[in-house]
Amino acid sequence: MDSGDLLNYVFAKLAEAEKLSQDNTRMGNVPFEHRKTYFQIKKHIDEFLNGYVENRFLIMPGLRGVGKTTILFQIYEYLRNEKGVDSDRILYLSVDELSTYLGAGILEAIDVFVGEVHETSPVYLEKELFIFLDESHYDKEWSQVGKIVYDQSKKIFLIFTGSSALSLEMNVDAARRIKKEPVFPMNFREYNLLKNNIRSNDDFSSSLMDLIFKGDEGSVEDASRKENEMKKTLLKLNKPVKKEWEDFLLCRDFPFALNIQRSEVYERVFDIVNRVVEKDVFSIKSFNTESRSVISRVITFLALQDPGGTSDAKLATKLGKSPRLIREILNILELTHLVFSVKPYGTAGKVVRKAWKYYFLSPTVNAAIRFKLGKYNRRDRKLLGVLTESLVASYFFRMKETVHRPLGIFYDPAKNGVDFLLQTADDGLIPVEVGVGEKDRTQINRAITRYKSEYGIVISNTTSKIKKEGNVIYIPVVTFSFI
Numbered sequence: 001m002d003s004g005d006l007l008n009y010v011f012a013k014l015a016e017a018e019k020l021s022q023d024n025t026r027m028g029n030v031p032f033e034h035r036k037t038y039f040q041i042k043k044h045i046d047e048f049l050n051g052y053v054e055n056r057f058l059i060m061p062g063l064r065g066v067g068k069t070t071i072l073f074q075i076y077e078y079l080r081n082e083k084g085v086d087s088d089r090i091l092y093l094s095v096d097e098l099s100t101y102l103g104a105g106i107l108e109a110i111d112v113f114v115g116e117v118h119e120t121s122p123v124y125l126e127k128e129l130f131i132f133l134d135e136s137h138y139d140k141e142w143s144q145v146g147k148i149v150y151d152q153s154k155k156i157f158l159i160f161t162g163s164s165a166l167s168l169e170m171n172v173d174a175a176r177r178i179k180k181e182p183v184f185p186m187n188f189r190e191y192n193l194l195k196n197n198i199r200s201n202d203d204f205s206s207s208l209m210d211l212i213f214k215g216d217e218g219s220v221e222d223a224s225r226k227e228n229e230m231k232k233t234l235l236k237l238n239k240p241v242k243k244e245w246e247d248f249l250l251c252r253d254f255p256f257a258l259n260i261q262r263s264e265v266y267e268r269v270f271d272i273v274n275r276v277v278e279k280d281v282f283s284i285k286s287f288n289t290e291s292r293s294v295i296s297r298v299i300t301f302l303a304l305q306d307p308g309g310t311s312d313a314k315l316a317t318k319l320g321k322s323p324r325l326i327r328e329i330l331n332i333l334e335l336t337h338l339v340f341s342v343k344p345y346g347t348a349g350k351v352v353r354k355a356w357k358y359y360f361l362s363p364t365v366n367a368a369i370r371f372k373l374g375k376y377n378r379r380d381r382k383l384l385g386v387l388t389e390s391l392v393a394s395y396f397f398r399m400k401e402t403v404h405r406p407l408g409i410f411y412d413p414a415k416n417g418v419d420f421l422l423q424t425a426d427d428g429l430i431p432v433e434v435g436v437g438e439k440d441r442t443q444i445n446r447a448i449t450r451y452k453s454e455y456g457i458v459i460s461n462t463t464s465k466i467k468k469e470g471n472v473i474y475i476p477v478v479t480f481s482f483i
Contacts, residue, residue: 006104007116010091014117017092018080021073027259033193035255036202037183038071042078044179045157049083049128053154055179057146059136060159061166062183063337063361064280065272067255068161071183072132075159079130088117089129095142095162096135096279106133107145114156122153130157137162137283143174150177163280164337184398185253185362188245188481195258196237196244200230200482208475208483211466213405213424215455215473224466227479242461245478249387250378251364269368273299273338280336285328294321298329302339302358303369306386309344309355309411330358337361340397345410345421345429357411361394363387385436388477389419392434392459395483396420406430418447418456431456434477438462444472 025032037060044055060068076092079085091113098104110131114122118129131149136142142160149156160166161183170178189205192198204226211223234241251257257265277295281287287295297319302310312330316323333339338361344354360366366387370376377383396409408423412431420432431447433439433456444456448471455471463474 003112003116006102006108006112009098009102009104010093010109010112010117013093014088014091017076017090018087020092021076021080024070024073025077032070032074032255033197034074035067035071035183035186035190035194037181038074040181041071041075041159045075045079045083045130048157056154056157057150057174057177058157058159058179058181059166059170060161060181060183061164061337062161063164063185063272064275065254065256065269066183066185068183069134070255072134072159072161076132085128085130089127090132091130092132092134094134095138099138105145106136106139106142107148110145110149122149122156125153125155128155128157130159132159132161134161136160137166137280142166143170143178147171147174147177150174163276163283163335165280165284165335182398182401185364185394186255187253187395187483188248188478191248191252191258192234192237192244194255195252198233198236200233201226204230205483208480209399209403209405211473211475212422212430212457215430215457215468217468220466220468220473227466230479230482241478245481246378246384248481249363249384249391250367253362253364257364263371265364266368266371269362269364270372273365273369276336276338281332284335285332287329291325291329294319294325295329295333298326299333299338300369300373303360303366304373304375306382309357311355314355338365340394342393342409342411342420344413346413354413357393359390359393359397361397363390363394366390381436388436388461389434392432392477392480393420395480396422396432399483412447414447414450416443416446418443421447421451429453432459433457434459436461436477441472448472 041058044058048056062068076090079090080087093109095106098109114120146158146160149158189200207223207226210219237244251262251265256268281295301315312323312327316326334341339358340361342357367376399405400409406422407425410421412418412421418431418433422430422432424430429451431444431451431453433444439458439460444458448456455473457473457475459475459477459480461477463476465476466479467474
């Protein structure tokens with residue numbers, strides 16, 4: 001492409017950024033509250049401006065719609081308004097747009113930004129530059145470009161966002177330089193902060209994780225104290241906490257869903273699912289045209305099935321396709337983080353032979369697909385149970401991805417086994433049972449004995465507070481949702 005066109009494009013993006021930041025960071029004149037990922041990135045920015053230059057190549061992988069672009073523009077506003085960084089030193093680009101409309105790559109745009117706008121080269125930069133690259137996965141060379149720029153200059157701070165597959169597209173050299181800050185759907189704490197302006201103790205999440213993975217009296221006491229503090233903050237709600245939580249579970253863990261009608265939420269989430277299939281899936285692997293409908297049918301099957309394992313062979317038979325194609329589709333869907341799998345606990349051979357369980361990263365995605373297909377009834381307690389199990393699974397998954405606790409997530413393949421087995425750092429197992437409605441101790445006690453566990457956990461909507469009875473810890477599902 002003509003270099004003059006790219007230069008004009010870069011200047012246009014620099015000029016538009018101020019207005020885009022306002023459009024993406026507030027509702028009317030009210031700024032959005034900041035999520036945890038914002039503060040993690042802000043910390044890296046502050047360190048960079050203070051001379052610590054190690055963590056200046058960041059990636060923010062995450063499912064579409066979880067708020068990555070909003071966080072980028074909140075960082076933009078922080079740099080402009082609180083750090084006094086000139087607007088011409090902060091470049092925001094959508095790589096999707098850059099690639100589709102200009103046929104250009106990230107490296108070409110950065111070369112123009114540094115060489116033409118700032119009239120120098122990365123090596124000779126005197127002032128810090130900030131380059132934010134949204135939807136980076138549309139340039140297959142993004143990680144190599146990041147490595148090159150990182151090595152050329154200690155004055156450039158890079159943030160790449162994109163699908164969750166970004167984490168797997170890094171080349172080996174780039175991976176050593178990259179700091180990963182993944183973005184997930186909101187938890188109940190973030191939901192109440194953004195929707196109801198209710199702030200709760202930031203340390204509550206850590207206390208809940210300690211409770212789960214230590215299980216001693218000290219962690220029970222600490223988590224219980226902070227749970228009481230949390231309950232006091234929720235007194236500000238103008239409706240029962242249980243109703244607010246069910247609304248959150250059914251349709252409001254995406255930031256855009258906070259203040260729109262439920263039917264509109266489901267339409268937008270369904271559109272996100274379609275875009276994941278049409279753009280993210282096919283950016284990872286080239287399937288033929290016929291496979292597009294097969295991918296959609298696989299997603300539909302996963303959304304409508306009752307809790308339980310799904311084998312490639314079973315799904316292949318149901319859809320009339322080869323097990324190999326179904327396996328490829330499921331693997332790619334996992335790379336996008338639209339879904340993730342939980343394998344049966346056992347030897348490698350058992351894992352291969354037994355079915356795997358698949359969960360959506362967001363319960364709202366499951367509900368949206370059911371709504372679109374006419375299979376949705378919010379008063380159905382069975383649906384509430386399915387979505388609750390999905391929420392618990394997704395929170396364990398994000399914990400594993402971010403703080404590496406647990407080391408592994410499995411389900412209990414034994415007859416009437418518990419929902420989850422969490423693998424600890426010392427290769428122990430913590431059995432977890434999840435439920436809507438009364439839960440007796442039979443299953444959890446059986447699992448504690450079978451796996452020689454020190455304790456087990458029951459997460460339920462009938463438990464009113466954190467408590468430990470014998471070797472079983474009870475956690476209300478609303479409380480768990482603050483992790």
